[in-house]
Amino acid sequence: MKVFVISDMEGVAGIVKWEQTTGGDPMYEEGRRLYTEEINAAVRGARAGGATEIVVMDCHGAGKAWSFNSLVPDLLDPGCDYVVQEKWTEYTEFLEQGCDAALFVGMHAMAGAARGVMNHTVSGQQWRNLWFNGRLVGETGINAALCGTWGCPVLLVTGDEAVCAEGHELLGQGLTTVAVKRGLGRFSARQVPPLRARGLIEDGARRALGDPKAVSPYDPGRPCEIRVELTTTSAADEYRHKAGVEIVDSREIVSRADDWWRAWQQFFF
Numbered sequence: 001m002k003v004f005v006i007s008d009m010e011g012v013a014g015i016v017k018w019e020q021t022t023g024g025d026p027m028y029e030e031g032r033r034l035y036t037e038e039i040n041a042a043v044r045g046a047r048a049g050g051a052t053e054i055v056v057m058d059c060h061g062a063g064k065a066w067s068f069n070s071l072v073p074d075l076l077d078p079g080c081d082y083v084v085q086e087k088w089t090e091y092t093e094f095l096e097q098g099c100d101a102a103l104f105v106g107m108h109a110m111a112g113a114a115r116g117v118m119n120h121t122v123s124g125q126q127w128r129n130l131w132f133n134g135r136l137v138g139e140t141g142i143n144a145a146l147c148g149t150w151g152c153p154v155l156l157v158t159g160d161e162a163v164c165a166e167g168h169e170l171l172g173q174g175l176t177t178v179a180v181k182r183g184l185g186r187f188s189a190r191q192v193p194p195l196r197a198r199g200l201i202e203d204g205a206r207r208a209l210g211d212p213k214a215v216s217p218y219d220p221g222r223p224c225e226i227r228v229e230l231t232t233t234s235a236a237d238e239y240r241h242k243a244g245v246e247i248v249d250s251r252e253i254v255s256r257a258d259d260w261w262r263a264w265q266q267f268f269f
């Protein structure tokens with residue numbers, strides 16, 4: 001069984017502040033160690049659940065050369081491969097080859113989510129809301145749509161309670177979730193300590209893989225319209241000359257295509 005571990009940093013147990021997730025900040029080294037060990041727990045669980053090939057893809061934009069490069073290489077479980085992307089959603093090879101399941105680890109809730117620890121969608125500064133065919137989504141939705149493009153179901157979401165609820169809402173009750181914190185505000189939470197969180201995630205990954213049919217691959221629908229509400233007019237400016245992308249309001253853009261992947265590629269890359 002081929003398993004794709006897609007991960008972010010804000011939903012990791014022990015992480016509640018930007019200073020823990022921003023490359024170069026003093027607290028970042030602690031954050032990336034917590035992150036890497038949580039990924040290792042998911043890799044162990046995946047293996048126990050029957051995975052024979054595991055690829056990990058970091059999707060956290062930590063800034064500069066740390067973007068999509070936050071995992072500490074020599075702390076990673078030797079039983080996985082890992083991908084460092086230059087641009088988010090760039091790597092699709094493993095999905096194209098036919099991947100059996102995806103596990104989302106360390107996720108955060110969409111921008112505006114009440115009690116969503118460090119909630120945002122893609123860019124806290126530039127993006128306010130994102131819709132796929134009229135449905136409000138966050139980064140779980142983006143990564144799930146990416147996997148769904150090649151028929152790969154998402155079986156596990158871990159992070160805070162808000163993103164677990166978001167995952168269930170989008171992907172259904174067959175989704176396995178592991179909440180490692182409950183947000184009090186955007187930068188405060190009651191948390192499970194990392195040592196216990198890793199055990200929960202290992203167990204969650206193993207259980208999730210027990211029923212690969214529990215969740216259907218996510219398809220936002222065909223044709224597909226991606227709508228982004230930005231925070232400033234200057235954020236919209238960069239889309240002025242992109243084929244297939246329409247600026248429908250001074251701060252709102254729409255990308256339409258036959259399917260989600262085409263609509264995503266023509267505005268995001």
Ligand SMILES: [Zn+2]
Pocket residue numbers: 008009010059060061
């Ligand atoms: Zn992130």
